[in-house]
Amino acid sequence: MHKNSEGNSVTGLASLLSQVKGKDNHSEQGKAIAFLSGSELPTRRTEIWKYTDLRWFNQHEFVQSNPVKTQQVQEWLEKNVFSSPALSELPRLIMANGQIMKEYSTLLEYSGCQIAIKEDVHGSLGQPQRDFMTALNYAMGQQTLQLTVSKAQHAGTVLFVHLGYGQDAGLASFHCRLNIEIQEQAQLSVIEINAGSGEYFTNPVCEVTVGSGADFEYNKLLNSSLESYNCANLYVSLADHAKYRQFLISKGSKFSRQEVYIDMNGEWSNASFQAVQKLGDRQHADITTVFSHLVPHCQSDQNVKNILSDQSHGVFQGKVFVHQKAQKTNAQQQNQALLLSDQAEINTKPELEIYADDVKCSHGATVGALDEDQLFFLMARGIPYDQARDILINAFVAQAVEDIDDPIAKQLLKEQLGVEVVEDIT
Template sequence: MTALPTRKLEAWRYTDLRQLASIEFAAPPPVVAPTLPNIDLPRLVFLNGTLAKELSSPFEYVHNFQTIAEDSTQPLALINAEKAHDGMTLHVPAGVDAGTLLLISYAAGSVPFAFHLRHRITLGEGAKLTLIEIAKGEGVYWHDPVIDISLEQGAKFAHIRLQDESREAFHLATIRARVAEAAAYDHFTATIGAKLSRTEISATLTGTGALAHLNGAQLLTGTQHGDFTTVVAHKAPGCPSRQTVKSVLAGTARGVFQGRIEVDRVAQQTDGFQLSQALLLSPGAEMDIKPELEIFADDVKCSHGATIGALDAEQLFYLRSRGIPDDQARSMLIRAFLEEALEPVTQPEARALLEEAIDNWWVKQ
């Protein structure tokens, strides 16, 4: 079996998997069906890593699970390829607007277990799809999903994820997207759950005018560790990319953002931007930010920004002086802080789901 990555690797410098390595994970046990979100959309439901057909609804573009050869050097993707036994293979034909699909993963068990879902999504020329992905669970488990995405010319894919796993769980997701000419990949991940989590996204822009938006929000408390790592590779001219990641950290939680923009020599007129901002709600919280630009073209516009701070005392005073209770005032400021990252999420069901999750997180503080 492929070994887990260690902090000796630069890409894993801020995330230590030794606590994961110290646990012996069993095979996924049977699980009783949970109460599912009341969202009126076609859905695929996976329970402990296996498709639950009785809880899923027909979606004509989903095909039987197919194993895929793994030729990368990413350790978690290699582990997934060795272990994966189920997942979603989805193909939307050229010119088809497939609407919105809900993808739910639920996990629960009395002993530690692991599962490795592997999904492949292909959109033909000019096709459209919105995917709302929800991960929840109870107990100690390791969820190691890999999602491979291929967008042909002019395709539009909106990918919205809510990671709200058990606070005892490990969630290590690998997402890889290839975006062709004039195609667009819009991504948003809300990281709320898991003891230790990492969302690693690689977007490769292969055709002129390809676009990638990789946004995220991390809301962590207690001793949670959340890592949001991205690599955007500009391999064609005239491609814009945007990354906005907002982190709200309480207790002794630790957040990580590593954002890398790579611009090939042929990728003239690249427009790349990334922004990471963190709000620390307690003195024990920590945020590590590592932006990177690797540019070999000369006609480009690339920039990055990073800030770390606390809630503005003057803004709190202003709200409280108008009769707003302290908790409500803090909640309002946090929501305002997250708004920029949430702004691209316009799908109604997804937006409502994320806002409810954020509100619930604050209530539990």
């Protein structure tokens, strides 16, 4: 067990902060450590954490992670990347237990964008004084990866892979930081894959600035170990006429929470967020979003689908904030849940906070089981129950995947969801 200065064992937040306290910390890291040292974990009494319980955090002892064996990374890449002609050709950045694996990372020499690894650098969008997990990242993270796409550069598609490997003694944690700048009229598509084995905790922070007329697509697959814990905070700032699209699949981790904050700072900007949470066993997955319309003539849409079986628990908290200046706003928000078990649970809270009077805003939520009449219809035509069930689940998520623009990402995420073209059987 880890011991404090009095010789007593410590767990949870105290054991994590003990890894960085008393060291030569730079100013932002020092502020975050001081903030967390005087804070407690968010509880369900805190509105934004109402449906997600962090008590597991203080039930663990956090330890320094061990170096990852190259063979583990090689085997995973051969099975999941090198075997796919489309993925294997992409410029890629491979990280394992929070460390860049340079021998596998071709993105570092890619001419389509600039990559810099900076020590003790933070972005300008994150709010560690408000967001507990961002403060934890600022306190624990040592490096920031800066990716820049220059003005009018069309950088194509790049691949990020985050691998986590647990260890026998204690819970290792990884706190990666990524800053992405898409300059004026530039374009970039990112495919991110999270995977691994064993018990570990990941807590990345990503900050994205999309310049005037720029286009950024972000497709993320959270397929981490089913013993792992995953929190991630994403901050996006959009300039005028900027376009941002994100698709997220959450199917891994014992516990996950994805926070997404998007600020529309420029007129005629457009933001789209689509997600599917596909959960089983006792998995808990939380998607919390805040879309802030701060200027006129902006558009956003959110659509989160949940497929929940066994004793899994899904959460969606989506907020649309419309500033008084943000006239002519068009914002849509929808959450749908398909419960495949009587013990599965969904908590949903779509929310509008509007201070402008000339807007088109809507939100809604639907929760239900598979339609028995549709199941009967399919089975009456000779389709076995399991196949009929899969067809209906497929139809539930198929359209969301079809809206992905990047063809490589679309194929990957279709495979992960088991989505395929279903011919008309009528």
